[in-house]
Amino acid sequence: MYLDNEEERILNGEEGEAKKIAMEIILRLGDFYGAEKTVKINNAHISGISYKNIGDAGIDFLEKFVNEKVAVKTTINPIGFDLDFPEFFTDDDDFLKKQMKIVDIFHRIGVIPSLTCTPYYIVDIKSGEHISWAESSAIVYANSIIGARTNRESGISALASAIIGRSAYYGLHTDEGRKATHKVILDFSPEFFDYAVLGLFIGLNIRNGIPYIVGLKNDLDALKSLGAAMNSTGSIPMFHAEGITPEWKIADNAEEIIHVDKDDLRATKEKFSVDIEPESVMIGCPHLSEGELYAIEAYLRNRKLREGKNLFLFTSRHLKNKLMNVVSKIEKSGAKVFSDTCMVVSPISNRYKILGLSSGKATYYIGREKIKVFFSDMETVLGMVTYES
Numbered sequence: 517m518y519l520d521n522e523e524e525r526i527l528n529g530e531e532g533e534a535k536k537i538a539m540e541i542i543l544r545l546g547d548f549y550g551a552e553k554t555v556k557i558n559n560a561h562i563s564g565i566s567y568k569n570i571g572d573a574g575i576d577f578l579e580k581f582v583n584e585k586v587a588v589k590t591t592i593n594p595i596g597f598d599l600d601f602p603e604f605f606t607d608d609d610d611f612l613k614k615q616m617k618i619v620d621i622f623h624r625i626g627v628i629p630s631l632t633c634t635p636y637y638i639v640d641i642k643s644g645e646h647i648s649w650a651e652s653s654a655i656v657y658a659n660s661i662i663g664a665r666t667n668r669e670s671g672i673s674a675l676a677s678a679i680i681g682r683s684a685y686y687g688l689h690t691d692e693g694r695k696a697t698h699k700v701i702l703d704f705s706p707e708f709f710d711y712a713v714l715g716l717f718i719g720l721n722i723r724n725g726i727p728y729i730v731g732l733k734n735d736l737d738a739l740k741s742l743g744a745a746m747n748s749t750g751s752i753p754m755f756h757a758e759g760i761t762p763e764w765k766i767a768d769n770a771e772e773i774i775h776v777d778k779d780d781l782r783a784t785k786e787k788f789s790v791d792i793e794p795e796s797v798m799i800g801c802p803h804l805s806e807g808e809l810y811a812i813e814a815y816l817r818n819r820k821l822r823e824g825k826n827l828f829l830f831t832s833r834h835l836k837n838k839l840m841n842v843v844s845k846i847e848k849s850g851a852k853v854f855s856d857t858c859m860v861v862s863p864i865s866n867r868y869k870i871l872g873l874s875s876g877k878a879t880y881y882i883g884r885e886k887i888k889v890f891f892s893d894m895e896t897v898l899g900m901v902t903y904e905s
Contacts, residue, residue: 534584538676546684560678564671566861587681632832648677656743663762702731709893712876715745745876789891794872800830801878821850
């Protein structure tokens with residue numbers, strides 16, 4: 517892979533050990549994927565922030581960068597608990613201490629302490645902009661809905677890119693790498709919840725590729741849910757939606773065609789869901805948007821939490837602070853609204869045997885932890901743990 521003079525200096529250690537390590541990571545990635553050069557990036561988002569996910573080995577790796585600063589505006593994923601209510605999520609002092617050590621490291625290297633999987637609600641990313649994002653749901657949103665350009669980075673490669681302000685130029689950074697591989701035609705008009713199930717279906721059936729989808733509606737929250745689910749069951753970092761996403765007019769070149777009907781969605785839902793009443797309901801994977809918080813507040817306005825049930829909602833601290841009045845109204849029902857974390861990266865899900873979820877992504881990952889999931893639309897799961905008052 518071609519390196520310019522500055523990159524050669526970095527690789528030789530002339531800019532410090534941390535930058536040298538970062539450059540080596542990008543170089544190895546570029547060589548593996550056949551990149552001819554690097555590309556300068558304007559933004560980075562780093563995953564693998566929860567101690568639950570990275571453990572002591574992750575901390576050891578991060579400590580290599582504590583004396584360096586990120587070169588571009590950088591945000592980070594959720595951690596293992598809400599900073600305001602750590603004791604609610606765990607009583608393990610070692611977990612709390614090590615999680616805060618991770619947060620401190622990122623603070624020292626200059627990242628924005630966003631602690632959210634929805635950085636696109638916080639930073640202004642434009643179509644065509646080269647970025648380096650790790651977080652499966654955010655990658656799809658950035659590439660598909662915004663039209664920015666990022667590969668499916670790991671937390672390690674996104675950190676490396678943040679440190680040197682560069683990524684390897686291959687895959688989704690190129691025009692060729694963004695072309696559709698499959699054409700998915702919907703033989704029905706999808707409702708909101710269908711997008712989560714459709715995402716699971718597409719991931720399972722395409723596995724690795726870029727779908728061009730015909731028949732979707734222009735609903736950003738639904739498209740967010742779709743992308744998060746498909747990049748969980750499959751490795752699908754981007755989709756094109758006919759008439760909606762920025763690059764759809766130049767992407768309809770796929771030869772393989774897949775038709776999807778309601779029976780396909782029913783079968784997919786049954787694969788991931790049990791017909792058992794949940795002990796608790798958790799919503800917000802990816803983190804809830806402003807519109808979703810308003811919708812939940814409207815639904816819960818005259819409802820109360822059932823005895824012995826729990827309702828946990830997850831959003832970014834940015835939106836929680838912005839919508840404190842809405843959050844207060846939601847919590848009058850008995851629900852709890854958390855930030856900085858979610859049901860996937862915190863230990864909270866492990867307390868329960870059966871959870872009610874409306875997220876395709878959360879259903880996939882939590883189901884892998886041997887927790888049973890009642891998977892359904894948001895109103896249905898909300899109704900199972902609340903009653904009209």
